Amino acid sequence: MKKLNLDWGAESNQRLNDFNMIDEFRLKANENSALYKENMKRYHDQRIDNPEFVVGDLVLLFNSRLLLFSGKLKSKWTKPLLVTKVLPNGAVELENSEGTRFLVNGQRIKIYLGNSKSVQGDFEAYYLD
Template identity: 45%
Template sequence: MRPQSCEEERKLQLQELEELSLESYESAMWYKEKTKLWHDKNLGVKELKVGQNVLLFQSKLKLMPGKLKSKWIGPFTIVGLRANGAVEIQGSAPNSIPFLVNGHRVKVFRDNSELCIVDEVPLRALPDIA
């Protein structure tokens, strides 16, 4: 083989490799964009109001892990909402002091009074096949 032809073949191989690399980069970019759109579409927005009861995420639990320990403490009552996403909450004790927490660390507390009663519909028994 001539050195000239080997050189040209090697250049073609390098060019093909670069094209594959660019194609995979583009494919990954499209995948990330589609995934972000899907997550943004399915994102639930929390609507917090003053006077609402919430639970607070207990971040210190990660230091002492336990399967049966609850990650949420409370309930607390929302005293104020800030424009930056901070939430001012207060404990249920009468002399508790309100404190600020990040809005991402709270979730709405649903007590049993908000549950709906659902009518039970009995199912008909299937005949025995013998």
């Protein structure tokens, strides 16, 4: 039989060194994770497009209720609406063709890129001036 190493002092020092190495490894992993998250946040933030709306723009409003009961061919964007006021906190006041005004979050709308002639109702007057 082999002789057992019964030197408890050396074994306890070796065990403490192993624990310290594990702690160092964890700290390095946390630092690397924090750096990765910071870089990914910077990359993501660079690619965020914040459109600025101007009074008189035609926009489309996202209908979030259609996500629950969506049909294949239903559009999630409502007909063009007119921007009447832009608030500094990102909210936008819109007006529909009947003249009703309401506030929405600026993230729920996008610029309407269609022809102004294809828009029916009162909005033609804004683009013919």
